[in-house]
Amino acid sequence: MTYNILAINPGSTSTKIAVYKNEDQLFTTSISHTPEELAGFKSVIDQFEWRKGLILKALADNNIDVNKLSAVVGRGGVISPIESGVYEVNDDLRHDLLNARMQHASNLGGLLARDIADSIGVKSYIADPVVVDEMMPYARISGVPELPRESIFHALNQKAVARLFAKESDKKYEDLNLVVCHMGGGCTVSAHRRGRVIDTTNALDGCGPISPERSGSLPPGPLIRLCFSGKYTEEELIKKVHGKGGLFAHLGTTSVPEVLDRIMAHDLHAMLILRAMCYSIAKEIGAMAVALKGEVDAILLTGGIAHSKRVTDFIADHVDFIAPIFVYPGENELKALSENALAVLRGERSAKTYVSEDYDDPSTINDTSRTSKLRDLLLATIRPEKGNKSMSAVRQYLRKFAPRKN
DSSP: OOOEEEEEEEEEEEEEEEEETTTTEEEEEEEEEOHHHTOOOSSSSSHHHHHHHHHHOOOOOOTTTGGGSSEEEEEEOSSBBOOOOOOOOHHHHHHHTTSSSSTTTHHHHHHHHHHHHHHHHEEEESSTTTTTTOOOOOGGOOSSSHHHHOOOOHHHHHHHHHHHHHHHSSGGGGGGGEEEEESSSEEEEEEETTTEEEEEOOTTTOOOSOOOSBBOOOOOHHHHHHTTTSSSSSSHHHHHHBBBBBHHHHHHHHHHHHHHHHHTTTOOHHHHHHHHHHHHHHHHHHHHHHHHHTSSSEEEEEEEGGOOOOHHHHHHHTTTTTSSSEEEEHHHHHHHHHHHHHHHHTTTSOOOOOOOOOOGGGTTTTOOTTTHHHHHHHHHHHHHOHHHHHSSSSHHHHHHHHHHOO
């Protein structure tokens, strides 16, 4: 059976769309948005009708009949934490996209998909949004209770590349342990254990490695003093972390090819900063190997920066002792979106139902009178020992690891 799918990927300065006939791409384009055009909108959500009009015009100009679409799929936004998968854009999801806790262009993906799909009577979906959350319970804890670690990463591209590697290796993604590193304007490094991302770096808030436009993790003391120095507004400081940090803060550019050209012209400062970025990525790869207890089948490097062999070679030189390294340059999020929707249409995967739900406060985990998603996850990590099934998981854990009295 033939399915026609429209995939929509809104970015900060462009809206990328593609139409697929099953696996084959029929049409694709990237609609650029100038700073002058974007300046006319107070928020990302205010751009909805404008971007929808541009999409419909691009389709019409290229003789694409929207009435022949079988489904519309959009990039997911900053919604409640959810497991990996394909989700139908229901009313709860639409509400959370309209009222997202962070301004991000991807919030428009599901909204645009829902509106266009509703107008022609077909289903709309999102797949593997940036808030895919499969983290281990203890990976969520930081040293400050008010500042828990969050799972916000390049889930769509990371999952797609991981599945591609598994297919090429004639194995199942669910049978592999992988460290996957997406290197673009922001860089995220994740530990994939048997089909689930059990730990990751949050690039949206600037955590993790240095990247072209994001600071990476920063020393907290100097950062706090900078915040109260009176030199910067809150908005300016956020830009220092996310938007004007990283390579841009040091070198005035987010272009890795430009930095490499400067290095070829004997710019030692450019060499120092680029090596610092690569070194910080390598360190995060090492950290994710620890999350996998050293059982790593492969390290996958992907994203636009992976086109640079000098960058991937520098990283590989630091981490190739961990596992074999495979490079998948660039990203194809539109194809990944379409493939996820196609799998649902063919009945190969089931669309999940989105429910708006945040993780509970860790300090309430001992209160058994209330449900606790975090408690369920923690106890699921503690497996009963063979021959001792009657003993509770917690008691077994304490018996195994607590100091013994002489």
